[in-house]
Amino acid sequence: MLLTDELLLHYRRCSRRAFLDIYGEEGQKSPEKDFLFKLKAEKEFHHQQIISHYGLNPHQPRNMLKTQEEEVDKEKLIVLTKQLMSQGVESIYKGVVAWNLIDGEAGKITLTATPTVLIKQNIPSELGNWSYYPLNIHLGKNVKPEYKLLMAFTIDILNQIQGINLTRGEMALRDNRKPHKINLKVWFSRTQELINECFQMLVGENIPDVYISRQKCSFCPWYEGCYQKAKSDQHLSLIPGMTPKRIEYLKQIGVNNMTTLSQTSIADLTFVFTKGIADRLLQQSISLISHQAIFKQPNLLPIPNSDIELYFDIEADGNLQGSTQGNNLSNSMWCDRTLDYLLGILLIDKKNNQQKYYSFLAKTPEEEKIIWHQFLEFINQYPNAPIFHYSEYEVETIKRLAHLYQTSSIQLKTLLSRLFDLHKILINSFYLPVENYSLKTVANWLGFRWRDPKIGKLSSNGGNVGGDQCVFWYDQWLKTGDSTWLEYIVIYNEDDCQGTYELKKWMEKYNNFEEKKLQQNINNCEVLSNSNSKYPI
Template identity: 45%
Template structure:
């Protein structure tokens, strides 16, 4: 059996993904999204930047050879005592993980660095470095670089003194091998039987982790057909395990379960919330939360003039390039979208000042948005471009986060409390189906490269639809609360 570092990383992140990568039908994979390809490109740029700044002189095995031949070339370079090996291959066959059989382990560390010590090569050893695109040392990163250290110990007959991660922008982290090597062994012992005996792991939809996976549509379709509990907002993996121990295995059974029994495992408040969420889905209707105040107008104000606000950003460039405002002026019977768009990242200051001027023309208009990001961006831009404090505070006082109001006040029959999910349930549709915010990030990058105004128009259309969705959600909330307290 063959186990690569990529397969082990997949298993650490999602057991089902690793299984499908080994045994799944390739025709059921989703096409690679533009955002995924963008991340791959950014990862390669990051690696090349690390090489240029820290390790400009390196040796590299032939890329045209197979793993075993490249591993032999890598070991030959190690025996020569070269200082740095880029894209080396570690290839070892072991017999202590599968009874009566052997396991071939393959690792492709970004770098192998010569260090003082004793090995079979002489008075030097090698330590692994894994270059990752993230900004914090995630457990899966540590597992993989510790896996490289384990393979190195088999190759050079000496355990590396340390293993390292290099993250963005260029920050180095030492990984404690005494802690992480046992975890490597544990995860191999878990992974091998699953893959060796074709034990297909259960589906579990976790949108943040699943969103970029090429098996997402396949798994989501299966989860929907099973009415899987992972589709219920609030059902985390640990809560799912608790529900399973009680025999609760579907949305319907959760809706009819005893909150008292569930409460013994997860707390009564959480149990009640999960049950009401399930009942909302089963009955396809909204439930107001019991503590909802009749003074909902304080939290969701209505005014003759209102502003609906949404932002598009490019995180890699650290620029908020589009500040979109939908102006709703009821006395004038006017609904007009105003985009403040930075056609170049350096225009961010210009659009911020234009945005401030615009919203100050309507000093009494509440500013509705859907997430904390808009408020945090206002603070960032105000600080960056030296907006007077009193002006900033006045602006923040007018902001109304509808996401916060929804979460605190109502259960809705949705699988996610994203703006798109809620607005779709209300019947609102984006003009470009299937487009998401990360696609706009890719479009903006392409716009900067090509100047194709069709890309700009697509971004503006998506942002305007976000503003309209926020408008429809606000109106629905006001109407729902009014009817709830009138009945």
């Protein structure tokens, strides 16, 4: 059995994914999302920047073995990496190191790791008067526990094949190019525990239970199958606000699915939760099972109405990194920052029953300042119009851009006072029969559909496009200069604005309905009260 560092990382994040990586049917996997290709390119670019900064010129066994086949044979990579280490070369990029374990029942287990770079050091080993330590390069800005785990796993293998006792490695992150020296003594035992757990799961061939996490699962190739399983089981992880720990607590009182939870009393739930958490989980499950919205409060939080209303949405790349060399838009450029490249506004003119979408689009990162001032100039034409949006991101972005481009504090304060976050109002006012409160999920429940930007029409693929796809499209625009990619982004952003508008209309309509119902109940109570009075009005 082959136990790789990648498999171990998948096991730590999601044991079910590790199981499916070994035993799942290849035909059940979804194709990789485009965004992952961009991420891989960024990672490779970052690797080369760090290697250059270190002044390394590493041997590259993958290139030495390159054939027309897409995948390089891992066994050949292991052999070639070991040969290069035995020769005492100065550094090795993306080699593969391996160590064989013997288990009585399972037979041979091979542990393999792929350190980003192996660097020669003057510490004797079984190789000769030298040995190697790993430099792992990551895109993250902080030293994460999973980075330490991978480093400990790699060093453990290196210690076995070199006959030495390394306890430290180096990491280069995105925050700066200075290496982080990591002491891993405490992580060796944790890594061994994880290896044992993963191994026992794989040998036992018992597939772990599903757990759906919108953020963590979104890029997993096995997501669709897991999601269908969760739906058929009415799995508790599909309830917004649920966590693995809360599921454990619910199982302790015999609650194993949504239906059971929706029928459980508050009194029973408060054995394991505070009343606030118990009520939220119960009401959310009732909403999902009944397919009905539940009003949390007698009145909706205030939402302004105006003859002119603006609906605002942003497209951004939170980690713009790389070179735009190769197109006619910009000279060679290196950057690593947030870029808000599209500020979209849908203008609703109720008085004249008209609407129009406006896009302020930065065709190069340097144009961000220009579109910010264009955006300010536009909204200042409608000083009394409320600006609706659907997340805290728009508020934080306005603050960031105002600071970056020296907008006056008075203008910023005025602008912020006009913003209304429909997401905040929604989650404080309603339980909806949805599995998460993203704009797309909520608007889809209302019946609104996003177009497929590639054809400009509604299609089955329109609902699969997200903000991550726009990041990929913008990256393609920077690389190719083909404006088709920008057209896709604008279509998607316009639909985001339209979806926000549809939500606002629904919230107003629902609020008016509830107010009428409440007033009717009050009137009925007054009539009943007066009919029983000695002195009816």
